[in-house]
Amino acid sequence: MTVTTITAVAPRRFQMTGPTVPRLVAGLVILALWEGVVRGFAPDFVATPTGIVLAFPRVIVSAPFLAALAQTLGAVAEGLAIAIVFGTTIGLAMGRSVLADRVLHHYVNAFYAMPMLVVLPLFSLWFGYTGAARLATVVFSAIFSIVVSVGDGAHSVPHDYLEVAHSFRAGRICTLFEIVLPASLPYFLAGLRIAAGRALIGAVVAEFFTAIGGLGYFILFNSRTFHDNTAFVAVVFLAAFGIGFDLLTSWATRRFLPWYRRDEAAE
């Protein structure tokens, strides 16, 4: 009866170590192709690697870019914090209580399966074209993957642990904090990884939609005024955050939860 949609993964990634020469060559080939195709066939304003590199130092110190960066990251951090608090609470309840699971399961599943974008028009209606609409979008985008993964984690706590706790007469609260919560951590991290990606997307689309300041609006504005190279710097940053968070969670799983084995949890 669990909501197994997020596989119980300690994020596994391609090894970053390995031969660097083929990678560098491939990277250069890709960039050269991009540059060549754009120069050959596309209008002047289209972003090229050299254009982006040249724009980079100018853009990253410019005030509008820094303001946009701070706004988007601030909203994502705030939204993620809210989503973590409520998501973990709901997830734990669903994982440990059959009743809560039966009551909430279908709602959570439906919300999780729904592309969060569709609520944007509604949110902009409810919250106005303000930062609140963006925050709501971020929370809404992020929370359900945390609920689902924490629920899965809390549900699949090894039975032996619970029995041991029980025979030592551990109370419910104690069991929750000392056993269920730590055992769910790898699932939580896996959920958080997905949630962070979705939160970033949520913030960007909310900015596209409501035209409130931030990296999304920065991209929109600059590409509409034919400053594609400038706009692309923001895309590079967004990609870097996505990847950075991925690496961070997988590092954290290995560093702090070395006892967690993917194959054991796979039953």
Place this chain on the structure above:
Amino acid sequence: MRRETLKRHAPFVLSLIVGAAAWEIVGRHTSVAFMAPLSDTLARLWQLTRSGELPRQALSSAALFVTGLALAIVVGMPLGLLMARLKWLREALDVYVMVLYATPMVALIPFILSLMGFGFAPKVLVVFLFAVFPILYNTIEGARSIKPELIEVARSYRSREWALWREVMVPYTLPYTMTGIRQAIGRALVGMIAAEFFLSATGLGQLIMTATQSFDTAAVFAAILVIVAAGVGLMRLGRMLEARFAQWRT
């Protein structure tokens, strides 16, 4: 036995009733421009279906979704297998696949708009970009985990390259690809809505946009209901596909 089923299903049914009631009550006590009660939403849903507008828009969205997803599968799967088979290609490209997998693709939409304009093709490209990387990534992962012994045995029986692909690589990798396709289905749905919102408005996205602009919240909720139903249905389908092909995955 009947008591047992009652106990199992009662909380679920009750929660549905409570949810529906809450929706209805909140809807009746707020402005129509903000929130439509469930009854109005269902009435509007029926009306939109009768008038043929909803089916037409849903069909247009479905065409976009299916085209983009199909392209992603047709490109992602062979490319993934090829990258798994050719070590140099994999070593050269795996970092870039990972980078693109983690990049929020929505950020590219303004560029696609300025390059390709408003037609059907740019929207398909958006859906494709959302969907292709999970397929590619999982296929590579799967093909990488093929035991070398399997390939060695095939080789020692003088298997041709083509037979090796057909008999070993594809069957072994298929369950992994299916995991990728399940993830891709969800992402393609997001891509579809994003394309309909931010490129030219068509399909269910257009229905939501125009309804919002005319404060027809009942229609907005009706369209959202349809999309949620589609999302849940597709997710089920994805999981069924995955389970169907996961049988020989150990």
